[in-house]
Amino acid sequence: MITDGYYAVHAIAGYGPDLAAPAWPDPSLDERERRRRLADVEAYLDPGSTRAERAAIVRRYGVRWLLLTRWQPVPEEAVVVTWSERTGEVLARVG
Numbered sequence: 001m002i003t004d005g006y007y008a009v010h011a012i013a014g015y016g017p018d019l020a021a022p023a024w025p026d027p028s029l030d031e032r033e034r035r036r037r038l039a040d041v042e043a044y045l046d047p048g049s050t051r052a053e054r055a056a057i058v059r060r061y062g063v064r065w066l067l068l069t070r071w072q073p074v075p076e077e078a079v080v081v082t083w084s085e086r087t088g089e090v091l092a093r094v095g
Contacts, residue, residue: 002057003067004045005089020044020061037061047073058095066092 002020021037022029043049044057054075057063066078070088074080078092 001065001067002041002044002061002063004041004072005067005069018062020057020063045072051075051077054094062095064093064095066090066094068092 001018021041022034025031025034040057040060044054054077066074068074068090070090072090074090074092075094078094080090080092083090
C-alpha cells in the first residue's frame with residue numbers, strides 16, 4: 001500500500017497491511033532500504049512522475065492499494081474504490 005497521509009501511514013501500519021515505506025524505523029529493515037522506499041513513495045506521489053515510473057514502483061513493492069488525502073491527485077491508472085465524505089481520503093486500486 002502507498003499512502004500520503006501522516007495519520008494513515010501511522011494507523012495502517014498497526015493493522016497489518018504492508019506499506020511500501022514503513023512509518024517507523026524497522027530493525028529488520030536496513031536504514032538505506034527504508035530511505036530508498038521513502039524516496040520511491042515520494043517519486044510515485046510526485047505529480048510529475050510518469051505512468052511508467054509509477055508502474056515500476058508498483059511492481060517493485062507489489063502495491064495494490066493507494067490511500068490518498070484529498071490534496072493528492074489520483075494517478076490516471078488508479079481506480080477509485082471509495083472515498084470519505086468526512087476526510088476526503090480516497091481508496092484506490094492499482095496494479
